[in-house]
Amino acid sequence: MTTPAARAVGATKIYGEGDTAVTALDNVTVEFAPGQFTAIMGPSGSGKSTLMHCLAALDDLTEGSVFLGDTQLTGMGDRELTELRRDKIGFIFQSFNLIPTLTARENITLPAAIAGRKTDTAWFDQVVEILGIGDRLSHRPSEMSGGQQQRVAAARALASRPEIIFGDEPSGNLDSKSGAELLGFMRQAVDVFGQTIIMVTHDATSASYADRIVFLADGHIVDEMFDPTAEKVLDRIKTLET
Amino acid sequence: MVRAAIRGIWEHKLRTLLLVLSIVAGVSFVAGSLIFTDTIGGSFDALFEGAFEGIDIRINPDVDQGFTSLQPAFDADVLTIVESTPGIIDTWPGVGGLVNLSVGGEVQSIQGPPNFALSWEGDPTLTLVEGRGAQGPTEVAIDTTARERYDLAIGDTIGLAATGAISDYTVTGVLGGFGAGPALFTFDLATATSVLGLDGLYTTIDVAVEDPTLLQEVLDDLTSRLPDGVVAVDAQAAAEEQAAQLKQALGFIQTVLLVFAGISVVVGVFVVYNAFRTVLGQRTRELALFRVLGATKKQLVTSVIVEALVIGLISGVAGLIGGILxxxxxRAAFSLFGGSGLADGGLVLAPGTFVTAFGVGMAVTLVSALLPAARASQVSPMAALATIDKPPRRLTKQLVVGSVLGVPGVVLVALTGLDRVNLLTGGIGALAILIATYVFGAIIGRPFVRTIARFLGNTPVRKIATDNAARSPRRTGATAGALMFGVAFVVAVSVIVVITQKTATAVLEDAVSAELTIQSAGADPTAGVSPEIASIVGELDFVAATQSSRFAQGSINEESTFFGSFEPETVEQTYFFDEVQGNWSDLVGETVAVQRAQADELGLAPGDPVTVDLGTGPEQWTVAVVWDYSSSVDDTQGFYLPTSTLADRFPQGNVVSIGVKLTGGTDPDQAKATIAELIQTDYPFANVTTQDELLADIQGQLLGLLAFVFVLLAMSIFIALLGIVLILLLSVFERTRELGLLRAIGSTRVQIRAMIRWEAVFVSILGALMGVVVGTFIGWGLSGSIFGAGFSFVIPWTWIGLGLIASIVAGVLAAILPARRAANLNILEAIAYE
Structure with a gap:
């Protein structure tokens, strides 16, 4: 069996102390296969964002450990984690993905630039072409629509050929057409380039683009589903909530 | 709303602290200046309270030069006139003049109030507190100031000399002196007369009248009898007058201090204004929400004003404490430099100081907050819903305001540089330029930062820093502008000082032919050296000529001026002249030698009559010579009298310097050693220097002056740096999400810190460069008025270079706190930040 792209082992995250302590993740163990598009779903407060943040080296666990490929993140210093995010991870957030003073091109090449690496021009062109933002490269974020901004963010995430891309409700702020386009591109990245993607969402339609869905509730993994459709997901959510 | 304002202050403690600090610095400076001068002023009052008690009238020369060697003496015959005036029961004639002191073989040289010799034979003006008065040629009685300052006691032997060789005197008593100011050394009248070389002359006569109610009659009577140049004054009025004069001098110090304090306050206003503007800009949505909820515009303004007033109040209290410190x-520094005895009591905290401190604190914040508050209140409720940043406003207003102020400012300063208008006009022009530059900062900021960045090469970190600095041109311009003020003043002053230095050294290098100079070893060059030294040194076989110069204060054709002096016999051997009109041999008696520039100004030529007043009334003198040094020399002192004439008029005065021309082939260093050896025993107060040493001395003194000005300006630069810290903190706060994103996608903390640091450095270089350019121009302009048109301009490159390096360092320092904040942001919180 191949090494999972990411995994959490006995992951526990507790916010606060004493009476006010809140357990966001409770002894979660989960693996994410490479080249797969996984959606993490769950109601608010289920711990889905916390799980993603910990997997993405943005937050640390109270107990347990997290691996990216063979690399154990737990115990790493800020500098190592930062470089890991820079070199191995791509991000697409719900909003405010781009630095407002930089053009689309500068935003896309930013991770490579801050790492002091040369951009792979051929790959850059390919990504830009797939995402259809070739005519927007010299624009600043304020001159682009929300859908275009998210596509630029996706391009940035792809441009550095990361081992894994994390999406935090990437289509949450978009109208349904733009959202569908964006998710379609993400699907394509997995199918064409074998990109690993983990995405947090609470929207059934968005989740249906994934290969696999992991359901979280109250800090536990309560279910999972392969090859989902929107209807199946909605049904499952209903049963989970009752 | 008021509660919301106060909570705002509390919730942004660091911001409030920095705002308060930038106001407090200026307020402290103002309060400190007032407290310091009030305290000294208070001790002046105490000083003269008991002065002149027991005497009713004092006979003085017309111009009273107080404790200097410039006090003219008058003929002793005046005493006969005074004594023969009806209604007078007692008279105490006296002499006084500067004296040099040596304790335990060490020449006492202090900066500040002089050592003063005078006669005392029980005159009521001074009272004995210990021992007895001095009697005979080897005794001296000192005052309490001298006792404390030089740690003397009865029975000690001290060396004293005025115009002659040093002699030893035994201390016999201590008099209650003025408690401050000059240290007094009193002899009996005969000894004082001989020490000071005032045979047959007096400098004062104190008088007691029989019936004080008839004082005015006696005064009138005396006035009609006294010769020209000698006046009788009401002693009590004279005491008050002297206190008033000292206070006037103090007033000048106060004005200088307040000018520098004012600069700090103005810089504070700019910093606080900029901060308020930025904060309110950031709070647009919050304010709009208040409007949506139904708050009136007036309530919005009120909330901002309340915030400003609270900050002003805190600053007033803290500023007062800072002022006291x-x-x-x-005061400690003042005592160190010889003002001991002054201001030893408690600090004087006048009610006016409280009012001023609070007033300035409140005014600064109110003035700074009013405009931003008014603008913020205009915010439409719709802004609460808007998510997209407003497009940047055009800078047309800046261009108009900057040009309207800047163009006339440049013209005025340029005219000053050509010496067409006076210094005050130039100052007004300079102020206009400074404000215009401040306004222009918003316009030139963006292209400037981009140019520098291009010059440095674009790394991604620097690219983002550049964009950030250019993002809000008004903010960047205003932040840099505050720094520009301090730097411009520093540069302008250094330009003037460097030109002064060049002028002074050019005289020595190009106009003085004498290889050695003998002058006072003390800190006060007007104490001078004994005129006897010239004849002793003149005997030496390797000395070709000596040139003794004296100086005097007075007026020529009713324009007040300082006079130098020449000895006509040796003037051509000891100076280089390019032009001499008339004959040096005619420079005797009541004649004047006038430098070309001043002669042209007054339209004088040899043989012309001029009116000269040396403090003893106007006299008709004649121009003997019109001369000029080589063209490289700009000597501002244009009027020279014969040395011998000044010696006759001011016998108690020493010569200020003796130039020594050596015979060909003599080594100056060897000659210096021989002369020093020869005069050391009898004239320990004289110091022989070579030209090189003299040059170094002058440079040292000017450096001292420069350092003093820098210290006074340091406060305003410090405030400007606080401004950079404040604005950067606000920017970091504003860009929280951006910083979070940068961290999320892999920027290291080091990179984030570097980003903020570069932004700070861009702003500080912008401020420093604007300051350098403006300051150099203003320095050039003001020099025109100070040195006259056609002065030789020097750009102080060294200082400018040091200033730029210092500003880069300052930018780096200012960035420490904001950079740390930015780098330590919690990424998750930052990304989620709204």
Whole structure:
């Protein structure tokens, strides 16, 4: 069996102390296969964002450990984690993905630039072409629509050929057409380039683009589903909530 | 709303602290200046309270030069006139003049109030507190100031000399002196007369009248009898007058201090204004929400004003405390430089100081907050819903305001540089330029930062820093502008000082032919050296000529001026002249030698009559010579009298310097050693220097002056740096999400810190460069008025270079706190930040 792209082992995250302590993740163990598009779903407060943040080296666990490929993140210093995010991870957030003073091109090449690496021009062109933002490269974020901004963010995430891309409700702020386009591109990245993607969402339609869905509730993994459709997901959510 | 304002202050403690600090610095400076001068002023009052008690009238020369060697003496015959005036029961004639002191074989040289010799034979003006008065040629009685300052006691032997060789005197008593100011050394009248070389002359006569109610009659009577140049004054009025004069001098110090304090306050206003503007800009949505909820515009303004007033109040209190600390430090420094005895009591905290401190604190914040508050109140409720940043406003207003102020400012300063208008006009022009530059900062900021960045090469970190600095041009311009003020003043002053230095050294290098100079070893060059030294040194076989110069204060054709002096016999051997009109041999008696520039100004030629007043009334003199040094020399002192004439008029005065021309082939260093050896025993107060040493001395003194000005300006630069810290903190706060994103996608903390640091450095270089350009121009302009048109301009490159390096360092320092904040942001919180 191949090494999972990411995994959490006995992951526990507790916010606060004493009476006010809140357990966001409770002894979660989960693996994410490479080249797969996984959606993490769950109601608010289920711990889905916390799980993603910990997997993405943005937050640390109270107990347990997290691996990216063979690399154990737990115990790493800020500098190592930062470089890991820079070199191995791509991000697409719900909003405010781009630095407002930089053009689309500068935003896309930013991770490579801050790492002091040369951009792979051929790959850059390919990504830009797939995402259809070739005519927007010299624009600043304020001159682009929300859908275009998210596509630029996706391009940035792809441009550095990361081992894994994390999406935090990437289509949450978009109208349904733009959202569908964006998710379609993400699907394509997995199918064409074998990109690993983990995405947090609470929207059934968005989740249906994934290969696999992991359901979280109250800090536990309560279910999972392969090859989902929107209807199946909605049904499952209903049963989970009752 | 008021509660919301106060909570705002509390919730942004760091911001409030920095705002308060940038106001407090200026307020402290103002309060400190007031407390310091009030304290000294208070001790002046105490000083003269008991002065002149027991005497009713004092006979003085017309111009009273107080404790200097410039006090004219008058003929002793005046005493006969005074004594023969009806209604007078007692008279105490006296002499006084500067004296040099040596304790335990060490020449006492202090900066500040002089050592003063005078006659005392029980005159009521001074009272004995210990021992007895001096009698005979080897005794001296000192005052309490001298006792404390030089740690003397009855029975000690001290060396004293005025115009002659040094002699030893035994201390016999201590008099209650003025408690401050000059240290007094009193002899009996005969000894004082001989020490000071005032045979047959007096400098004062104190008088007691029989019936004080008839004082005015006696005064009138005396006035009609006294010769020209000698006046009788009401002693009590004279005491008050002297206190008033000292206070006037103090007033000048106060004005200088307040000018520098004012600069700090103005810089504070700019910093606080900029901060308020930025904060309110950031709070647009919050304010709009208040409007949506139904708050009126007036309520919005009120909330901002309340916030400003609270900050102003805190600053007033802290500024007062800071002022007391500053005044204490200033007093300590003052005592160190010889003002001991002055201001030893408690600090004087006048009610006016409280009012001023609070007033300035409140005014600064109110003025700074009013405009941003008014603008913020205009925010439409719709802004609460808007998510997209407003497009940047055009800078047309800046262009108009900057040009309207800047163009006339440049013209005025340029005219000053050509010496067409006076210094005050130039100052007004300079102020206009400074404000215009401040306004222009918003316009030139963006292209400037981009140019520098291009010059440095674009790394991604620097690219983002550049964009950030250019993002809000008004903010960047205003932040840099505050720094520009301090730097411009520093540069302008250094330009003037460097030109002064060049002028002074050019005289020595190009106009003085004498290889050695003998002058006072003390800190006060007007104490001078004994005129006897010239004849002793003149005997030496390797000395070709000596040139003794004296100086005097007075007026020529009713324009007040300082006079130098020449000895006509040796003037051509000891100076280089390019032009001499008339004959040096005619420079005797009541004649004047006038430098070309001043001669042209007054339209004088040899043989012309001029009116000269040396403090003893106007006299008709004649121009003997019109001369000029080589063209490289700009000597501002244009009028020279014969040395011998000044010696006759001011016998108690020493010569200020003796130039020594050596015979060909003599080594100056060897000659210096021989002369020093020869005169050391009898004239320990004289110091022989070579030209090189003299040059170094002048440079040292000017450096001292420069350092003093820098210290006074340091406060305003410090405030400007606080401004950079404040604005960067606000920017970091504003860009929280951006910083979070940068961290999320892999920027290291080091990179984030570097980003903020570069932004700070861009702003500080912008401020420093604007300051350098403006300051150099203003320095050039003001020099035109100070040195006259056609002065030789020097750009102080060294200082400018050091200033730029210092500003880069300052930018780096200012960035420490904001950079740390930015780098330590919690990424998750930052990304989620709204």
């Amino acid at each position: 500053l005044a204490t430090a200033a």
